[in-house]
Amino acid sequence: MSLDKGLQALEELEQQILxxxxxxxxxxxxxxxxxxxxxxxxxxxxxxxxxxARDVNRPNVEDFISHLFDDFMELHGxxxxxxxxxVIGGLAFFxxxxxxxxxxxxxxxxxxxxxxxxxxxSPEGYRKALRxxxxxxxxxxPIICFVxxxxxxxGDEAEMHGQGEAIARCLREMxxxxxxxxxxxxxxxxxxxxxxxxxxxxxxxxxxxVYSVLxxxxxxxxxxxxxxxxxxxxxxxxxxxxxxxxxxxxxxxxREPLGSLSRHEGRVYVELSHYLQETLDELTKMKKDDLLExxxxxxxxxxxxxx
Amino acid sequence: MEELxxxxxxxxxxxxxxxxxxxxxxxxxxxxxxxxxxxxxKETILSxxxxxxxxxxxxxxxxxxxxxxxxxxxxLDEGSFxxxxxxxxxxxxxxxxxxxxxxxxxxxxxxxxxxxxCGVGRIEGMKVAIGVLDSRFFMGSMGSVVGExxxxxxxxxxxxxxPLIIFTASGGxxxxxxxxxxxxxxxxxxxxxxxxxxxxxxxxxxTDPTTGxxxxxxxxxxxxxxxxxxxxxxxxxxxxxxxxIKRKLPEGFQTSEFLLEHGFVDMIxxxxxxQKTLALLLRLHGGEKR
Numbered sequence: 001m002s003l004d005k006g007l008q009a010l011e012e013l014e015q016q017i018l019x020x021x022x023x024x025x026x027x028x029x030x031x032x033x034x035x036x037x038x039x040x041x042x043x044x045x046x047x048x049x050x051x052x053a054r055d056v057n058r059p060n061v062e063d064f065i066s067h068l069f070d071d072f073m074e075l076h077g078x079x080x081x082x083x084x085x086x087v088i089g090g091l092a093f094f095x096x097x098x099x100x101x102x103x104x105x106x107x108x109x110x111x112x113x114x115x116x117x118x119x120x121x122s123p124e125g126y127r128k129a130l131r132x133x134x135x136x137x138x139x140x141x142p143i144i145c146f147v148x149x150x151x152x153x154x155g156d157e158a159e160m161h162g163q164g165e166a167i168a169r170c171l172r173e174m175x176x177x178x179x180x181x182x183x184x185x186x187x188x189x190x191x192x193x194x195x196x197x198x199x200x201x202x203x204x205x206x207x208x209x210v211y212s213v214l215x216x217x218x219x220x221x222x223x224x225x226x227x228x229x230x231x232x233x234x235x236x237x238x239x240x241x242x243x244x245x246x247x248x249x250x251x252x253x254x255r256e257p258l259g260s261l262s263r264h265e266g267r268v269y270v271e272l273s274h275y276l277q278e279t280l281d282e283l284t285k286m287k288k289d290d291l292l293e294x295x296x297x298x299x300x301x302x303x304x305x306x307x
Numbered sequence: 308m309e310e311l312x313x314x315x316x317x318x319x320x321x322x323x324x325x326x327x328x329x330x331x332x333x334x335x336x337x338x339x340x341x342x343x344x345x346x347x348x349k350e351t352i353l354s355x356x357x358x359x360x361x362x363x364x365x366x367x368x369x370x371x372x373x374x375x376x377x378x379x380x381x382x383l384d385e386g387s388f389x390x391x392x393x394x395x396x397x398x399x400x401x402x403x404x405x406x407x408x409x410x411x412x413x414x415x416x417x418x419x420x421x422x423x424x425c426g427v428g429r430i431e432g433m434k435v436a437i438g439v440l441d442s443r444f445f446m447g448s449m450g451s452v453v454g455e456x457x458x459x460x461x462x463x464x465x466x467x468x469x470p471l472i473i474f475t476a477s478g479g480x481x482x483x484x485x486x487x488x489x490x491x492x493x494x495x496x497x498x499x500x501x502x503x504x505x506x507x508x509x510x511x512x513x514t515d516p517t518t519g520x521x522x523x524x525x526x527x528x529x530x531x532x533x534x535x536x537x538x539x540x541x542x543x544x545x546x547x548x549x550x551x552i553k554r555k556l557p558e559g560f561q562t563s564e565f566l567l568e569h570g571f572v573d574m575i576x577x578x579x580x581x582q583k584t585l586a587l588l589l590r591l592h593g594g595e596k597r
Contacts, residue, residue, distance in 0.1 A: 154543030154551045159561060162571050164522035164542035171496035172528055176504060192523045192542070195489055199497075213480050213489040218547075223482055236403065237485050249486060299497050300458070302490040303451030305395060 003048035006040030041258045044208070046234035049241075050216060052208040052261070053187045054150075056113070059265050061088055061103035061146040064186060067269040068276070069094050069101060077128060084125030086117045086153065089132040094144070095277055100136035102129045102197060103146030106187065119188070120153035123166035126196050130170050133177055142180040142280055145197040150215055152193030167196045174199030175295060180283035182276065185209040185241070185250070201283055201295050203249060204275065205241035206268065207256040211249075212239035249302065345369060361578040370535050370578050372515070374417075375424035375439035378474055382582050383428035383437070390426040391463065392456050397421065397484075401451075406483040410445075417443040421452040422477070425460045427469065431586040432596030435472055436464035440521070442476040449520055450481035454491025457525060461498035461509075470508040470589055475526045479519020479544075492524035499528050508592045510585065513540050513563070513572065527571070531588060534563035534572045 013033045020026045044052070052058065065072050069092035076083040089102040104119040106112075113119075121129075136143050152163050174181065183200035189211030205211065212219070216230035219237060244250035254271050257264040283291065343352050348367035357364075361381060362371045373381075379388050397410055414420060422445055425438030438460050440447040449457075457473070464471040480488040503509060511529030513522075515538035522542050534540060541548075541561040549556055559565055566572045576584045586594075 152542065154547045156548055156552050156556065156560070159541050159543060159548060160565075160569055162527070162569070165527040165571055167523040167542070168492075168496060168525075168527040171493055171524060172500045172503075175497045175500040191489065192492060192520060195492060199493055211486060213482060213485050219482055239486065244486065247486065249490065296497050296501070299490065299493045302494055303454055303484075303487045305398065305451065305455055 003040065003044060003051060006036065010036055010040065037259060046210075046237070046240050046243075047216070047231045049208045050188075050210050050230075050234055050239075053210045056106075056108055058187055058261050059268075060106045060108065061148055061186065062105070063265070064146055064184070064269070064272075065092065065101055065103075067265075068273055069099070072101065075132060078124045079131060080124065080127060082122075082124035084122045084128060085115050086119055086121040086149075087125035087129055089129055091141075094142075094280070095273075097280065098139075098141050100132055100141045100143045101146070102132055102143065103186075104149040104193075104197070106148050117153055119149040120151060121149065121193060121196075122153050122155075122158045123161040123163050126152075126166035126170050129197065130166075130173055133170075133174065133181075137177045137179050140179060142182070142284065143177070144276070145181065145183040145200065147183060147185040147189045147194045147197050147209075147211075148187035149190050149193045150188055151190035151218075152196070167192045170196040171199055175292070175299075178288045178292065180280060180286075180291065181295075182279060182283075184272065185211055190215055199295070199299070201291065201298070202251045202279055203244075204252045204254060204272070205244055205250040206254050206261065207241050208261065209241050210239045211241075211244050212237050247302075343371070345371070361581075363578055369537060370515070372442060372476075374443055375419070375441035375474075378439045379424070379428065379437065381578065382472075382585060383430060384432065387429035388426055388437075389428065390424065392425065392459055393420070395420065395452050395456060397450060397452050401484060403483040403485070409483070413445045417441065419444045421445075421450070421456070422447045423453045423456045425456055427463075427467075430582060430589060433586065433589045433594040434469055435589070436460055436467070436469045437472045439474040440476045442478075442516070445481060446478035447476045447521070448478050448481035448488075449491050450484040450488050451491065453481075454488070454494050457491075457495045458498045461495065461502050461525075464507060465498070465502045465505055468507070470510070470592065470594065471502065472510045472512065472585065473525060473529075474512045474514055475517040475521050476514045477517055477519065477521035477526075479521060489520065492520045495525045496528065499525060503528075503530065508589075510588060512576070512581075514538050516540070518542065518544050532572045533574055533576045533584070534566060536563055536575050536577060538563045540566050540572075 013029060017026055017029045020029060072090055072092040074090040086105055088105045092099055092101050105116040106119040107116050133143055181200040182202045183198045185205040187209055191214050216234050217227045220229040220233045221227040241250060241253050245253050254268055257267055340354050343354055343357055345352055345364040347369035350366040352364060362373045419441055422441050423438055424441060428437055509529050510531045511526055513526055513534040517526050517540045539561055540563060545556055545561060563575050567575055
């Protein structure tokens with residue numbers, strides 16, 4: 001059963017339970033609701049996960065920041081004339097250790113999403129991010145990136161201001177930063193816009209997060225000239241966290257509670273916090289040259305072949 | 308007076324005949340290599356004339372598409388090119404539906420094994436590592452082979468301390484290879500971070516069309532960024548941009564000239580000036596015959 005149908009059936013059962021007066025029948029309905037709940041969320045298709053990853057109620061970067069860090073202070077601007085609201089960046093303490101935090105911003109409401117352009121950053125957003133990363137490098141702070149974007153903003157101004165150049169520069173410069181970088185894919189990882197925050201020593205993905213070369217809709221319209229085939233192409237695209245882990249691009253997966261993250265997120269924060277602690281301890285102990293060598297090697301081996 | 312009219316009429320008739328004849332020769336039954344139609348202004352051009360003018364339309368000055376080896380012939384000293392990694396092909400185990408078949412068709416059509424041709428050569432005696440994306444193969448898209456060859460070339464240039472020149476022409480990431488294609492942007496940028504921080508000179512030369520993942524990686528990372536006149540250069544393609552802003556883009560949006568105006572390329576270089584411009588730039592960076 002697809003996620004949509006499952007959720008609809010669950011909704012109907014819920015209504016029946018509310019209207020039912022007989023206690024025995026009510027208990028039975030509750031049991032079948034539990035079973036249906038299990039069934040709906042255990043066999044998710046890739047497209048179901050895309051939908052969960054895009055759910056507006058799913059915790060966004062600001063939720064993660066407030067649960068994982070203390071004293072977050074947002075910093076603004078690319079020092080070139082703009083502050084892109086699609087990118088959030090700033091300073092915080094992680095278990096007493098200063099870190100730089102950067103991420104794509106999505107909102108929980110339409111208004112918030114319009115302000116943040118649904119997490120689609122402009123060149124100025126990538127330039128702000130790189131400025132903050134270089135600052136982190138100067139002050140020896142680890143960098144934690146959160147990825148949650150359908151892709152870089154494809155508008156005319158973004159093109160005029162050098163979207164390609166801004167992303168390319170992030171990709172290159174991040175390989176030179178001598179501080180640990182950890183990237184956490186919390187929702188949608190779309191295309192070059194997501195990659196610009198992914199040059200990291202570790203890439204962590206939440207179970208229902210996705211990461212792909214292009215949105216399934218874009219992919220379907222390019223390859224099959226039909227954006228409505230998005231559902232079918234998701235499986236082919238190998239874009240789920242599990243796929244990325246098997247391809248050794250994601251280094252670690254964080255299991256989500258059954259029934260999607262937007263319902264019970266607490267455990268995820270705890271698990272992620274432990275992982276960050278352990279990994280930062282490990283990475284900060286490494287010599288700078290070894291850290292950079294390992295980061296290079298991590299990406300160098302992707303699609304490597306004999307010459 | 309009547310004579311004059313007669314003469315003029317005769318001229319018009321013969322001119323029409325000429326026009327008609329030229330139209331006829333573009334048809335399939337005539338060997339297509341004698342005449343070529345300019346895709347931009349639709350004028351008919353003699354192939355011989357095109358070859359003499361570096362495949363730039365003599366009527367509207369549009370540079371027509373040329374293949375990688377022709378490009379190398381125009382840029383490098385005669386006989387100086389030595390190709391590297393020429394035999395590399397896509398992993399036959401990649402099982403995206405229809406991909407291997409499509410690769411075979413692209414290869415047959417273009418005579419290439421993939422979309423990037425690279426090696427070492429000399430420009431006015433100065434040795435360079437050089438690569439060219441060829442849009443005839445899979446629209447110059449970057450999959451694992453292109454990403455790997457670009458990376459190997461950069462690593463080769465780093466090791467041998469050679470200047471690096473890459474000509475781009477690409478529709479972006481190769482969709483069929485999914486996330487691995489996307490990661491080639493990271494891989495090539497990683498290699499460039501090392502090459503450039505070790506003092507290497509990288510010149511990228513953007514040609515029509517350069518979009519998507521190639522623009523957002525080694526395309527835009529040149530120490531010097533040159534562009535061929537009137538090339539389409541961008542991250543998102545014009546169709547996607549139009550869908551986003553829900554209106555038509557103005558004429559000339561995302562062209563080399565547009566990018567020059569907005570500060571994203573150093574200069575526009577005509578095809579005929581390519582070799583001498585590159586030679587001068589190499590000399591300005593200490594290039595010597597060796």
